[in-house]
Amino acid sequence: MxxxxxxxxxxxxxxxxxxxxxxxxxxxxxxxxxxxxxxxxxxxxxxNGLARALSIGKTNQVGVILPYINHPYFQKLADAITDIGFMNGYQVTMMPTNYSQERERHYLDMLKHHLVDGIIFTSRSIAFHDILPYRDYGPIVCCEDTFEYPIASVFTNRGESFVHAFQILKQCGLQHVGVTISRNEHVSQSAKLTLQAYSMVYGPGLDDQLIFRDTKNMFDGITAAEQFLKADPQLQVIFANGDEIAAGAQRQLANQQHPAIVIGQENLPVSFLMDFPTIDHQLTTIGDTAFELLFKAAIEKKQVAAKLILRGQ
Amino acid sequence: MxxxxxxxxxxxxxxxxxxxxxxxxxxxxxxxxxxxxxxxxxxxxxxNGLARALSIGKTNQVGVILPYINHPYFQKLADAITDIGFMNGYQVTMMPTNYSQERERHYLDMLKHHLVDGIIFTSRSIAFHDILPYRDYGPIVCCEDTFEYPIASVFTNRGESFVHAFQILKQCGLQHVGVTISRNEHVSQSAKLTLQAYSMVYGPGLDDQLIFRDTKNMFDGITAAEQFLKADPQLQVIFANGDEIAAGAQRQLANQQHPAIVIGQENLPVSFLMDFPTIDHQLTTIGDTAFELLFKAAIEKKQVAAKLILRGQ
DNA sequence: GTACCTTGTGAAACGCGTTTCACGTCAAGC
DNA sequence: GCTTGACGTGAAACGCGTTTCACAAGGTAC
Incomplete structure (x- = not known):
């Protein structure tokens, strides 16, 4: 050649x-x-693009760290990043971690090794504190609040949107609520905010039987609904941590002919199809913004407003 | 550094x-x-991974060419490839083309430029004939039948599975069928096979009003159902080119309180949720096999059996 | 006529890791 | 005592494109 x-x-x-x-x-x-x-x-x-990249010191490649690839939340986010990346001449690489810290480190190392120009975290298991040193090797953006840490970030006002949703539910006279969360509330920011929002509106003391943890897919939604109905036969609402989960829950409720309603998150097509309310966390905007922040000199933090989409009853 | x-x-x-x-x-x-x-x-x-890659002549990076990233069919396929790639120490890059031949060529050029070790086509717009010369620069696998062309490929027996599905529908006494296809039948292999299968079972002469082209998402499914009901008020079946489309169609049928059934493709969660039959084209197996074929010395072609999943009535 | 651009081009160094090949030990085998 | 092979190491070439810097020629300005 x-x-x-x-x-x-x-x-x-x-x-x-x-x-x-x-x-x-x-x-x-x-x-x-x-x-x-x-x-x-x-x-x-x-x-030879490699020789060129070596010489220039730039790969035009960015990595997206995400726990699972076949998960609607992360897919939607990754899609947005891939699209905006393409428009800017960047290749986007998926970095699935299954929440393994070892894998997250492995991908972060790619930054050290000059194999990617930057990394976007859609979710993480590793602590912010441990991400910090990698910032010396290239830009990093997190799609969540990074608080006092000097790491660029973009996120929706999750907590507020949860409070808002619970308030509306309460105003509708709905008191018996079951909540599903993605991971343990000590690990997941989102899970923590969900439970906090519940307490803020309904007061503390949500029965542990009405919290379902590690909820990832439709099937978990089904199981959660079953558990909730056993725990509280008067269940009125299932507050789910995703539309597919809400969909599974709704199906189970229908199966048991129980009249409770579900509320999902992300505004996926299924929420429209099955006609339940959902909280749209504006993943496309988040993705676009994350990419944009990646190559800004300063470390910026941006907040995007979540949108509550009311449907059904 | x-x-x-x-x-x-x-x-x-x-x-x-x-x-x-x-x-x-x-x-x-x-x-x-x-x-x-x-x-x-x-x-x-x-x-420096770049210097290493340059020296070794290998990037451990493979590209997946796909028209859209936010499309369940391609997502499922890309997911499978990303997973198996990771297990084999490869990074997988998404290459969305929107069916632009220019973009497809752009990505194929990355093979020339040594930026990826191989490319997997999940779908294409460019002719096999034009892909051929790129094989000199690295391995290429297509997730569809490549016929007489010396290009590695893996695919399901789509045609047969369609015929099989239509036969079952016919045996159930269902005669009034509407069909949705992804792209024009002169461009899309799958579309062509769908119409051929219909003719084989029901005979030629499907009313053009009962064919809906360029069907990509749930909303197209809704529109298709509307059109079909206008064209044939006795409609009994909608044969859709994907589960999300089928889901949209089913929703529209329900809205108009018309008792026809729908049949989808890919066995996505929604087909289970909304309880309609679907044809599983085994995308995970296809993806795994595609990756496996990529680095085989010889050009192989493999066929995988599709599976009809019966549900509902 | 002198000073100073603008245009055009090439030698060499640079970015950086891998691999080949020659060479030197030292110990085992006969 | 000599051969052979295992073990260990380093100089230099290689993979390949980019960039810096020096230099030459032809103009223009004053």
Whole structure:
């Protein structure tokens, strides 16, 4: 496979001149350009992107760290980032971690190794404190509040949106609530905010039987609904941590012919199809903003407003 | 940032010895190893993955070409590839094309530029004939039948599965069928097979009003159902080109209180939730196999059996 | 006529890790 | 005592594009 030196030799010009011709920069006589291009064509030369990246010190590649790839929340976020990345000439690589800290570190190391120009965390298991040192090797953005840590971030006002949703439920006279959360509230920011919002509106003391943890998919939603109905036969609301989960719960409620309502999150097509309310955390905006923040010199933190979408009864 | 030569200098050993130490290969005295590792630690040295890739001629990166990223079919396929890739030490990059041939070529060029080790096509707009020359630059696998072309491929027996599904529908006494297809049947292999299967079972002459083209999402499914009901008020079946589309159609049928049934494809959670039959094209298996074929020396073609999943009435 | 650009080009260094090959020990085998 | 092979190490070349800097030629300005 021909390299730039072969092109130089064949065209009778210097390597640097060929490089200039290929990059359309600096002074170059039209005649020279033509001769070089002829040689390029004759040799079927294509420049080696790796060598180029090494030389320039930039890969035009960004990584998206996410726990699971087949999860609607992270998919939607990753999609947004991939799209905006493409529009800006970047390749986006998925970095699934299954919440393994080892894997998260592995991906962060890619920053050290110059294999990606930046990394976006959609969720994490590793502590902010441990992410910090990696900032020396390249930009990092988190799609959640990073509080006092000097790490760029973008997030919705989750807590407020949860409080708002619970308030509306309460105003509708609904008192018996079951709540599903993604991970243990000591680990997951979102889970913590959900329980806090509940307490703020309904007061403390939500029966532990009415909290369902580690809820990830539709099937967990089904199981959660079953558990809630056993714990409280008068259940009126299931506050789910995602639309697919809400959908599973709704299906189970229908199966048991119990009239409670569900509320989901993310505004996925299924929430429209099955006609239940949902909290839209504006994942597309979050993704776009995350990408935008990645290459800003200063460490910025942005908040986006979540939107409550009312449906059904 | 320190490089391997700095480590060599500090440790008092040769660059090649350092390289050997870092790669755990060749002969190396334990004492030397220790001294080198001490220098590595002292300098906070991390090897440059780009330089390594350039030197080795391998990026451990594969690309997945897909039209849209937020489309359940391609997502499921891409997920499978990302997973299996990770297990094999590969990074997987999404290459969304929106069916633009220019973009497809752009990504294929990345193979020329040594930026990826291989490419998997989940769908394409470009002709096989035009893909062929790129095979000189690296392995390519298509997730569809490549017929006489020497391009590796893996696919389900789509045509047969469609015929099978139509036969069952016919046996149930269902005659009035509407069909949705993803793209024009002259462009899309799958669309062509769908219409052929219909003709084979029900005979030729499906009213053009009962074919809905360019069907991509739930909303198209809704529109298709509307159109079909206008064209044939006795409609009994909607044969959809995807579960989300089928879901949209089912919703519209319910809205108009019309008793027709829908059948989807891909066996997504929604088909279970909304309880309609679907054809499972085994996307996970397809993805796994595609990755496996990528690095096989010979050009192989594999077929996987689709599975009809009966539900509802 | 002198000073100073502008245009155009090439040699060489740089970014950085891997690999080949030659060479030097030292111990075992005969 | 000599051969052979295992063990260990380093100089140099290689993969390849970009960038800096020096230099030459032809103009223009005053």
């Amino acid at each position: 021909a390299n730039i030196r072969d092109v130089a030799k064949l065209s009778g010009h210097a390597v640097s001149t060929v490089s200039r011709a290929l990059n359309h920069q600096g002074y170059l006589a039209e005649q020279t350009r033509k001769e070089i291009m002829a040689a390029v064509k004759q040799l079927d030369y294509h420049r | 320190a490089n391997i030569r700095d480590v060599a200098k500090l440790s008092g050993h040769a660059v090649s010895t350092v390289s050997r130490a870092l790669n755990h290969q060749g002969y190396l005295a334990e004492q030397t190893r220790k001294e080198i590792m001490a220098a590595v630690k002292q300098l906070d040295y991390h090897r």
